[in-house]
Amino acid sequence: MKKDQVLDQRHRPLRDLRISVTDRCNFRCTYCMPKEIFGDDYQFLPKDHLLTFEEIVELTKIFVELGVKKIKLTGGEPLLRKDVYKLIAMLSKIEGIHDIGLTTNGVYLKKYGSKLYEAGLRRLNISLDAIDDDTFRRLNGRDVSAKTVLANIDYAVSVGFSVKVNMVVQKGVNDHQILPMTEYFKNKGIPLRFIEFMDVGNTNGWNMKDVLIKKDIVKMISSVYSIEPIDENYFGEVAKRYRHQDTGSEIGFITSVSEPFCSSCTRARISSDGKLYTCLYAHEGFDLRDFIRSGKSPEEIKMAIERVWQNRKDQYSVERTENKGMLNKNKIEMSYIGG
Ligand code: SAM
Ligand code: SF4
Ligand code: SF4
Numbered sequence: 105m106k107k108d109q110v111l112d113q114r115h116r117p118l119r120d121l122r123i124s125v126t127d128r129c130n131f132r133c134t135y136c137m138p139k140e141i142f143g144d145d146y147q148f149l150p151k152d153h154l155l156t157f158e159e160i161v162e163l164t165k166i167f168v169e170l171g172v173k174k175i176k177l178t179g180g181e182p183l184l185r186k187d188v189y190k191l192i193a194m195l196s197k198i199e200g201i202h203d204i205g206l207t208t209n210g211v212y213l214k215k216y217g218s219k220l221y222e223a224g225l226r227r228l229n230i231s232l233d234a235i236d237d238d239t240f241r242r243l244n245g246r247d248v249s250a251k252t253v254l255a256n257i258d259y260a261v262s263v264g265f266s267v268k269v270n271m272v273v274q275k276g277v278n279d280h281q282i283l284p285m286t287e288y289f290k291n292k293g294i295p296l297r298f299i300e301f302m303d304v305g306n307t308n309g310w311n312m313k314d315v316l317i318k319k320d321i322v323k324m325i326s327s328v329y330s331i332e333p334i335d336e337n338y339f340g341e342v343a344k345r346y347r348h349q350d351t352g353s354e355i356g357f358i359t360s361v362s363e364p365f366c367s368s369c370t371r372a373r374i375s376s377d378g379k380l381y382t383c384l385y386a387h388e389g390f391d392l393r394d395f396i397r398s399g400k401s402p403e404e405i406k407m408a409i410e411r412v413w414q415n416r417k418d419q420y421s422v423e424r425t426e427n428k429g430m431l432n433k434n435k436i437e438m439s440y441i442g443g
Contacts, residue, residue, distance in 0.1 A: 110170050112382070112416035119340060119370035120174045121167045123160060124442035125185040126376050131209050132245030133233075134308070135272055137439045139245045141307045153377045157191045159396050161198070163374065166406045168200040170413070172372070176205045176229075178442030180376070183212035189219040196224030205229060207270070207442070211248060213256040217263050228260055231270045234281040235288055243278060257294065268356075272299045275316045279324075286325055290353045297343050297356035303430040304384060305437035312429055317362035318344065331355065340368040364421030372413065373441050380409065381441055383418035387434045 110118050128148050132139040155163070164175065175195060182188055195204055205227035206220070213230075232253050234240040240250035260267050271278075271285055282298070289296040298321050303310035325331055330349040337345075342365060343356030359365070373381040378393025390412045395405050424431050 110410050110413045112413050114367065114417065114419065116368065116370055116416075118167070118171045118372055118413050120176070120372070121164065121172045122176045122178055122371060122373045122442050123164070124178050124180065124374065124376045124440070125160075125182045125188055125191065126154070126180040127440045128184050129179060129181040129209070129439055130184060130211060130246060131181065131248070133272075134243055134245060134277075135274060135301060135310075136305075136308065137245070137437075138307055138309075142439070149377050153393075154185075155374070155376065155378045155393055155396075157187075157194055159378065159393065160191060160374075161194045162396060162402070163378075163392055163405070164195060164201075165198055166402055166409060167372065168198060169406060170409060173201065174203045174205070175201055176207060176442075178207045180439050180442070181209055181212075182206055183208055183216055185376075189216060189223040189225075192220055192225045193223040203227065207231065209244070210253040210256045210260075213260050217256075217260055217265070221263050221265065226264075226266055228265045228267050229270050230257055230260065230267055231272070232257070232285075233271050233273075234278045235284055236281055239278050239281060257292075261292075261294070268295045268297055270297050270299055270358075272301055273316045273321065274301045275314050277314070279316050282321060282324055283328060286329065286355065289355075290329070290348055290351060293351065293353050295354040295356060297358060299358040300361040302360050302384075302438075303424065303435075305435055305439075307437065310430060312361075315361050318357040318359045319362065321357065322346070325355070340365075340370045360421050361425065364419070364425050366419035366422045369418075372409075375436075375441050380412055381436065382412065382416040383420055384438075384441065385420035385435050386418065386441075387436060389436070 129137055132142055204225060206225055207229040210230040233243045235250050237250050241247045269289055273279055285296060301315045331346045332349055334345040334347050343358055345354055345356045347354050379389030380392050381389045
């Protein structure tokens with residue numbers, strides 16, 4: 105198949121693919137899978153609804169034909185998917201992929217870290233919202249200690265992974281952790297990225313007044329540390345990066361609320377049951393699993409994906425910011441589509 109460049113309605117190319125490998129999670133983060141909603145009787149996807157590794161690989165190859173260069177595996181918690189390291193090994197062999205990453209809450213890294221590394225994974229985004237134990241236990245909804253994740257971050261670094269830590273900031277909930285987290289990861293030399301609390305899904309009770317925006321976080325950090333902005337690495341880089349002037353350690357900001365980056369959004373997402381979404385805030389996906397399982401050829405699937413991307417107009421964050429608040433939409437949940 106010939107390599108194509110496909111552009112959407114806002115002239116954005118398709119470059120990144122986020123693949124969710126499960127909708128299940130061992131955490132119940134209050135801002136993502138509140139336990140009042142994701143309780144014991146919550147109906148997760150049945151196993152046979154999930155894309156198999158072979159189906160994921162088949163689809164990924166087609167996405168690469170359409171311009172994808174970067175893959176990120178996510179979830180739910182991707183390390184809950186049985187033998188996910190085997191999928192990494194299969195994806196690593198696909199020619200044309202420059203980069204494979206995985207986003208995890210870090211709990212199972214001790215168990216699977218070395219297998220993932222051997223399979224070819226090199227980049228990990230590890231989520232951690234506080235180093236204070238009480239705050240972290242409350243936020244993850246499962247009483248897991250921050251020490252567990254901190255130890256696993258050290259372990260991942262010792263295995264050889266390039267690690268970034270992601271912290272979702274909520275005003276009045278964990279903003280008192282911004283400076284301790286900054287100090288801790290500055291000393292470790294591990295990049296720390298602050299994520300503005302987003303109105304993904306319909307269950308996390310999002311309100312603009314709970315969002316601490318980048319400008320205020322920068323002000324808070326600058327009152328103690330000397331930091332300076334760094335230039336963008338590449339078109340569409342999601343994080344706005346800064347560095348500590350003394351050590352060079354990096355911090356970054358994912359500013360979906362205060363400075364939306366839709367104009368350079370080159371990301372497609374596949375849910376674990378094989379639906380293609382062109383925006384984190386979408387409410388409808390295109391069923392690729394049905395295409396594969398009904399025996400459509402790679403060429404037919406490629407044409408279908410191409411059409412979906414060419415029709416893409418999404419820029420939810422820009423519209424929310426213009427609207428100065430959440431837009432009323434029946435959005436998919438973050439744990440279903442992945443971050
Ligand atoms: N379970 C893995 C983890 O937590 O890293 C991967 C999936 S999780 C949905 C991916 C990322 O989305 C995490 O960094 C998480 O903190 C972030 N996230 C989830 N809900 C969010 C929200 N409402 N606002 C901002 N970030 C959110
Ligand atoms: Fe699970 Fe990640 Fe969502 Fe937390 S943010 S509930 S770890 S999927
Ligand atoms: Fe991309 Fe949608 Fe997020 Fe905008 S709101 S950056 S289009 S995923």
